[in-house]
Amino acid sequence: MLRIATAVSLAGLAWALASCSSTESLGRKNTSRTFRTVVVDAGHGGRDSGTVRRFGPPEKAVTLDVAQRLNRKLRESQFRTVMTRNSDVFIPLDQRVDIGNRQGNSVFVSIHFNDARRRGIRGFETYYSSPYAVSLARRIQQKLLTMPGASNRGVRTANFRVLRNAVYPSVLVECGFLSNRNEGGRAGSSSYRELLADKISEAIVEERYGTGVYDAPPRLGPPPSLLRAENSAGGAAPAAGTR
Numbered sequence: 001m002l003r004i005a006t007a008v009s010l011a012g013l014a015w016a017l018a019s020c021s022s023t024e025s026l027g028r029k030n031t032s033r034t035f036r037t038v039v040v041d042a043g044h045g046g047r048d049s050g051t052v053r054r055f056g057p058p059e060k061a062v063t064l065d066v067a068q069r070l071n072r073k074l075r076e077s078q079f080r081t082v083m084t085r086n087s088d089v090f091i092p093l094d095q096r097v098d099i100g101n102r103q104g105n106s107v108f109v110s111i112h113f114n115d116a117r118r119r120g121i122r123g124f125e126t127y128y129s130s131p132y133a134v135s136l137a138r139r140i141q142q143k144l145l146t147m148p149g150a151s152n153r154g155v156r157t158a159n160f161r162v163l164r165n166a167v168y169p170s171v172l173v174e175c176g177f178l179s180n181r182n183e184g185g186r187a188g189s190s191s192y193r194e195l196l197a198d199k200i201s202e203a204i205v206e207e208r209y210g211t212g213v214y215d216a217p218p219r220l221g222p223p224p225s226l227l228r229a230e231n232s233a234g235g236a237a238p239a240a241g242t243r
């Protein structure tokens with residue numbers, strides 16, 4: 001979850017009206033059909049736990065796990081990958097953007113889980129800012145919706161910093177609501193996180209190379225390194241309500 005999410009629609013509108021020139025000066029590049037590198041961004045980390053709810057693990061732990069799985073799958077599909085973090089560390093948003101903008105011919109994929117006051121709210125959301133990222137965002141959302149019990153909250157534009165300041169096509173995936181009993185509980189399952197990573201990976205491969213070429217079936221059970229990461233992250237997690 002990004003904390004500015006509630007202000008997105010108004011802020012996004014104001015930004016769109018006021019800053020056409022800054023969009024131009026950003027020099028956005030359309031690499032959506034040529035990219036060889038995928039920058040995988042695990043949301044939050046370190047002192048920033050993201051959403052912490054009792055139904056599932058802290059957001060920073062599950063974003064890292066999904067990102068690591070996604071990273072492995074993309075490498076198996078012959079992409080070059082760069083992770084903005086690969087452990088439980090705090091990385092400022094601007095630094096994440098800089099890492100992405102330094103990778104030529106790339107796309108940027110940020111992994112998050114969502115939060116809401118109303119526990120009944122559930123579903124996947126995929127965000128973009130650059131028009132060059134619309135197609136990738138839609139494809140990721142479509143693939144996520146093929147998961148059993150998936151609920152659709154749509155493909156949306158947003159003013160998130162990792163999207164707004166990105167030179168290359170950049171999307172942010174909200175992989176379900178940790179505040180929802182069902183989706184929060186599922187986020188705690190390694191096989192469910194593997195499936196999430198698989199769907200996102202499939203979408204990225206198809207966006208680049210076309211439909212029907214993806215060949216990296218999900219593996220059940222986490223790799224040993226992820227088990228250790230989960231255990232340590234779980235032990236250090238702050239109590240609900242401290243974020």
Ligand SMILES: [Zn+2]
Nearest residue numbers: 001002043112
């Ligand atoms: Zn988040």
